[in-house]
Every structure is written in structure tokens, then in C-alpha cells.
Amino acid sequence: MANSAWSDKILQLLHRMNNFYLPGSCRANCLRFEVNGSKVGWILPHVASLLTRYGDVFKPTQGGAVSLCDSLDSYAKRSEAVDDVLSMLRQDRSLHCLKGWRDERFSVMDKFSDSPVMWMERAATSLFGVKRYGVHVNGYTVNESGEVSMWLARRSPTKQTYPGLLDNLAAGGLAAGMSIKHTLVKECQEEACIPQALAEKARPVSTVSYTYEDGEGVFAESQFVFDLELPPSFNPRAGDGEVQDFYLLPIDEVKERVATEDFKPNSALVVLDFLVRHSFIEPDREPFYQEFVSGLHQAL
Template sequence: MSEEGLSAVDMAASAVSWSDKALRLLRGLNNFHRPGSSQAKCCPFMVSGHQVGWVPPRVVTELGRFPEVFQLQRGTVELSPGLESYTQRSAAVDTVLHCLREENTFRCLRGWRDEKYEVMPQFCDPPMLCMERSATCLFGVKRYGVHINGFTRQPDGGVSMWVARRALGKPTYPGLLDNMVAGGLAAQTSITQTLVKECAEEACIPECIAKCAHPVSTVSYTYEDDEGVFPECQFVFDLEVPQGFTPQIGDGEVLEFYLWPMDKVKEALVTAEFKPNCALVVLDFLIRHSYLDPDTEPHYQQFVAGLHRSL
């Protein structure tokens, strides 16, 4: 198409470099850290004297209806000190969440998963309670997951990456591109258990291959949207898949798998086709495997720093 056939918006979009698009993506997934976010208005979520999250103002108002579970004082939301054990805290919070779900108070609870995530100040700390996955954004508690970059070395020495397309029936980001395997870290489940389980369920990868995955990094970011606050940390693994092995659709969460050269993967990650946090996992892969060079990539330092933002 000639320039005469392009609108001003199209021309402006085409002029945006890959680097600028990648930086925009990174900033979007760290928008809770940026000026104008709701962070200053959110209340720290405290459990036994430790901050474990951020509660948006509209959620604070609703939690005030349950004083036997949540105490609102000095600009904080504190779980009642009378709830002393993991079991007591988990049960009390679960009762409140079921009530809010029945009242259809928050849209995120329509995606109820019956899957629990554990809540703790840091990953190395003992969990203080567990909470329904779909509700974690109401409290801004950190969610953890496992993401696997599957790749294959070609006979000519080049590297191709396995990319998954999410099923159209997925409750979040249906039809978008994803890492070969990814899954949330459920309560009382280890990282390795999650890795092996998700490999088997999503891509029919046998345990003997899955356990060859190497832990290589974490990717951390915090974003907010109209559902709540999402501090997330993904444990990143690289898995070199043997030539000739093809991931197969397992539990129906994946529509299709593609084996793409890295140039094609790189271009795709800055498009609206890629699930945003999975694009960051690929960006981390590009940095670690020297597909980006600090002498030629103007935002190299910002990429590295932005992939490891944590509250």
C-alpha cells in the first residue's frame, strides 16, 4: 500500500520501533508502579503484622461489612488477630469471598476457579493463608506461576521456539499466543510438581522430558486494571525439546502449537496477539540468549530492570 493509502494513525503506528513497542508492553505490565496509578489510594493488606498485599478503595468499602474478619484501621486492612492459624484465616476469608460471589459484588469472582493460591509476605516465608485464585486481585496479593520456554535446535544451529495458542474457551486472553507451557502455582504444590503437571496436562510432555527443564530466571511485575491489583512473579524455565518431538494438545487449554524461528517470535511478542505476561517471558529469553545486544538495543537496561519489578 502506498503512503497515500495509509491513514495518519496507521503511519504513526508503523513508525513505532520494535524497541518502543516492547517498552510500552513492559510499562503496561508495571502500571501499578507508574505515576497516576491507584497505589497511593490502596490500603496495605496486613496479616499478623506483615504486609501481604494492596486493597483497592472500592474493595475496602465492602470488606468493612465483615468486621469479624477484616479490621479497618489507620489506613490499613488487617485480618483479625483472633484468626491465629493458616486454617482459621483461610476458612474465614473463604466465607467472605463466597458471600461476595453470591452477591455478584465483583466481576472477577464470576471466574471462580475452585483453586487456591497461598498468601505470604515473600515466597521464602511460610504461607499465612490460602485464597481463591480469582479473588487475589481484590487483595493485591502476589501470585506465582511457572512458565516454560520450549525450544528446539535446528540442524543448521538455529533455534526455534514452541509457541502455544490459547484455547478460544479460556476465561482469560482466549485465542492469544502463550508460552509452550504455563500454569499458576496452586496451594501446597511445589514448583517442580507444577512444571511436570502442566507439561503433561497442557502439552502431553512426558515427565522424563519435562524434568530436563532448567530454572533460569524469574519475571516480576505489578499491574492494575478495573478488576484489581496483580503483583505476579513467574518462575521461568528453559526446556530444550528434542528434535522430532512435538507437543500435543492435552487438556484443551491450548488450541494449537507452533514451532517458529526466533525472528518470528520476536516480532510477534510486541503485537496484540501475545498474552502480555507471556511476552515478557519471551523477552527475558531474548535477553538471556543474546538475541538483544546492549550496544544496539536502546532500551536494553530498561528491559532488564522492568522484568524484575517487585513490591
């Protein structure tokens, strides 16, 4: 049977990353964020009260929602009007997330298959609870005996979020207008110095989705997951300063690490998904197997 202490820690991680769905979360008090009649996010009440001060952009609607004004009837108008408000709200010290302004545009839509209704500054997305998408790459090797090892990155101590924690080989947010494949190759090249020809061998294998809340907003995220088998002779190198080092670890050690506070939480879920898909976690040996699988695929 599985190590019960390890299993309990993984369950705690999954609950933490999906706490928006748990009893007592802020979900019951959130207002829907609607654009053009469709819900695209969730807004906490104190954030809604700030937004609706800008009556030429945001308006409260019946049934517990905040929507954009009817005059904002195009992608460009919505994006620019909301960005102007957010630029002013950056001066509000209570909105800590806006201190991390990145000048990165994320697309806003109800489903990934929908056309975006606007773009939004990445740092502000949690204020609106809009779905954020990213790309994560599991880099691994297989030796002559068939033993699997995985490359892990150690994030730079100067990273804005989760400094110094273990991470996937490469990962990045999906910026507005950028394809998944382009983002994959870009992040592999920039973060791990993986040549384009090798990065393009990565296989799309899964998505990992979760939603969590903190005191300021709702983080609804979905990661497109790729597996990249690397030649044993290849060593990734830190490229753009976001990573301080890389480690090639046996899969059993990787499994132990994902249950520790030393791992970036959402990246730990991506590794957990790898462990399930490659049968390093089996239903006959792991009593919480179903909970693990369902916790990795929570679609809002």
C-alpha cells in the first residue's frame, strides 16, 4: 500500500489548490463577472465595490453580477477601458496583486474554445476570477534499464512568485494571441536552453485544472501539460534568469518532493498528473487514487 503520510499530504495539496469548491469558501459571496451576457469570472464583494465606482465601465446587474457597460461593445473597447481602471487601481494599496504588474496580456473568455472577449493584465486576473491558461513541460529521461528520472528546475530567489521553489522543467503563462505550441517552444528555449527542434518533440498529454481563493481574489487556472523525453546526454541550462539550477532526480525522489513545501504548488500537481499517467501511482496501491485524479481536473 501507499505511504499514508505521503497520501495525506497530497490530499491536502489538492484541497488547498481547489479550496474554492470547499464548504465555507468565498464562492457563495462572489459576484459573477459577465461580459456580453456570459459569465467569465468571479469577483469578491470588496473588489466589486471598488470596480463599480467606475460607472462608465462597470455596472452591477440583477442576480448578483458585475458586467461591463453596454457601450463597451468590442474587444478593443473593453480591453482598453478595463486597463485604464486597473491602472488607476494600482494606486490602491489594498490590492496587493497589482503590485506585481507584469505588462502581460491574458485573454478573457468563458471556455478556451471561445473567442476572447477582451484582454486583461495578468496581475489583475485574480481580481476578476477569470480563467488563466499556461503551458507546463515535464522533462524526463529513461536509462537503458528503463528507469525514469525527471528534470526539475529550482526557481530563482528573485522570482516575483514562489521564489526558490522546485518547478517543472519549463512553464509559462499563455499570453493573449499566442499559441500553445509557440509558448511551449519559447519557454523551453528561454528557461532551459532547449533547442527548438528538441522542444517540438514534446507531446501534449493532459490538462491540469484547479481553482483556489485567497483573501484578494479567485485563481481559476488550467495548464496544458506536455511530456518531453530528453536524451540522457542533454543537460538543460538556465537561460533567462528565472531558474537558478536544474536537477535530474530518480522518479521515486521526485514523488517524495511533490509532497513537500519545497515545491511550487501548481507545478506539483503537474508532476502528480505525470505520476498517475505513467503508472507510478496505481489504483490498487493508492486508496485515494480517484481523489487524486478528480482533484487534478476541476473545471470551473
